[in-house]
Amino acid sequence: MAEAILRGLTEARLASPDRITVMNRQNAERLQELHRRYGVIPAVQEQAKHDALHNADVIVLGMKPKDSANALRALAPLLRPEQLIVSAIAGLSIGTMESLLGGSRAIVRTMPNTSSMISLGATGISFSPAVTADQRELALAMFEAIGITAVVEEPLIEAVNGVSGSGPAYVYYLMEAMIDAGIDLGLTAEAAKELTVQTVLGAAEMVRRTGENPADLRRKVTSPGGTTQAAIETLERFHYQEGMNAAILRCAERAKEMGEAIRMEAALPLARSE
Structure with missing residues (x-):
């Protein structure tokens, strides 16, 4: 999904590749592949990651839900209050993100799907109250570069997950x-x-x-x-229709369950490595 967003940004010329930094936990080879393919800047060393996170105007989060609580805790001290946070993490609510990041933030919660890889995606989008009009316009442009968007109230993001996300x-x-x-x-x-x-x-x-x-x-x-x-x-x-309806409802329920698990984890102290 992160690569789909990269492709959309670069092909639509919403941002110059040399202004986009990519990072992950430890797969430097993957970062170099993205650099060769799109011209974006890989951040491999910890200091380079910290500098990129602190200086960025927009930060897109694409880690797995199970890793999100610890990741956001680690990000919190590196961020500036005015930065726009864009999340593509299933189940992770705006409230939980704010709790993990230490207060009110400009957060865009999204639920794209894999058809974004060929610019035919469908993305549900919700905004926190702190998102400005310019930030809202920027977020919509990002995801309209890889398909269509539907702005929904945050509780309906799980419904988007059930219908189009999966x-x-x-x-x-x-x-x-x-x-x-x-x-x-x-x-x-x-x-x-x-x-x-x-x-x-x-x-x-x-x-x-x-x-x-x-x-x-x-x-x-x-x-x-x-x-x-x-x-x-x-x-x-x-019972084809009943089965399909039940599958979509279960998908939405599972997204809520994942979100609740992240919220509960967010209430726990960060585990220390031995």
């Missing part, structure tokens, strides 16, 4: 089933994949271009007593 995986799972079924019916693996990919692409583009509700488009291609109706009736017998 959404590509649901579509891939559907495509897996379509390809496997095609092969079972005698198609080659290549033909089954090509037909499935084009079908999903075409269906999504039909919804986008026509602006019609997917349910209406489905009804238009479902002739009474025909093949499509037979297929839809089979899906209904297997």
Whole structure:
């Protein structure tokens, strides 16, 4: 996801690569790869990391949720009050971030998805009260460079996670089933994949271009007593919609659980290494 944001920033020329610094915990080879690919500046040494964090106007957080509490505690003394913090960490609330960073901050909480890698992402965005109008505009421009954005109240970020954050995986799972079924019916693996990919692409583009509700488009291609109706009736017998709804709700619930776990960890003192 961090690389998707980098690509969006550089390709849209929102920031010059020599003004973007990248860092991680210990994978220097990965940082050098990003430098070669995009021209961004790798920060490998601890002092270079500290200087970059202190001097940056915008800091994008992309660590794993399980690492976020300790990471934000470590960041807190390096930051300036006016910096914009952009989080792409699932479950991590603005309130928990402020608690870990020591008070009110300009924080943008986001939930992008992996289609951002090809600039077709969908990102939900929420803002803390301290975010200025200019910072809000900058954050939106960052994520509009890699797809579309939807500004939502923070409690709805988990709903965004359920619908679009994890959404590509649901579509891939559907495509897996379509390809496997095609092969079972005698198609080659290549033909089954090509037909499935084009079908999903075409269906999504039909919804986008026509602006019609997917349910209406489905009804238009479902002739009474025909093949499509037979297929839809089979899906209904297997409670397809109920299963999908339950999966999306569970995804949102899991995001809340992860956030609560981070919040509870944030209440604990930072563990010291022996």
